[in-house]
Amino acid sequence: MRAITRVVGEVCLPVGLVLLLFYAYLLWGTGAETEREQRVLQRRLGEVFRRDGGRAAPGAVKTGEALALLRIPRFGAGYRFAVVEGVGPEELRKGPGHYPGTALPGRLGNFVLSGHRTTYAAPFNRLDELRRGDDIVVDARDARYVYEVTRTQVVDPDDLGVVEPVPGHPGRRPTAALMTMTTCHPEFSATHRLVVHGVLVRREERRD
């Protein structure tokens, strides 16, 4: 009996260490991977901005490529993420993703973004800190669009009404440029979605 207990203990030790290592990988290893991808995406986006100035067409880009630069002043001056086209696992490893088929930045309808909450650099980790009136700045290829937070809500993962052109009103024709950001809720869980809604308040010339 004593020998069995000892062997079990000796097996549990490396298993525990591997689990700890995996936890570290989820928190920091995935983040390092995303930061590498972000450096490349932001550099490419910067090249497009410099090359085209404000004259670039705002049309959709290929899946996995950078669509726009997202900044949220409440999260500090260092907060900036290149938004990629697509919301599949591969795209969300690179950063926040734009739901294909939803509005482009600044356009009528709902510009919908999704991002990780705890892994892959956790771009939407602090989404719950946003308050009504907070700015969300989106540097798109043609201009800078500033949205203002209007409300937040928590929904079930299968509640797709939040990505409709008018959130919560399937089939309704949009009359404003809206924005929706979604992420997992609560932290370290995927049982619900935290959703932040915003509305476009101004369009500016992009200052590169």
Next chain:
Amino acid sequence: MYRFLWRKLPGGTALRLAVVLLLTGAAVAGLWYAVFPWLASRVPLG
């Protein structure tokens, strides 16, 4: 178990220690760069 494995390693203490470090490093690298990325995409942590 660990004592048994230690005895099975070749050479003196220094060589055994080097082998242990090498094997541990290889195992950690394999986990970090191959197993964990595969596993992470299957964990619903958000």
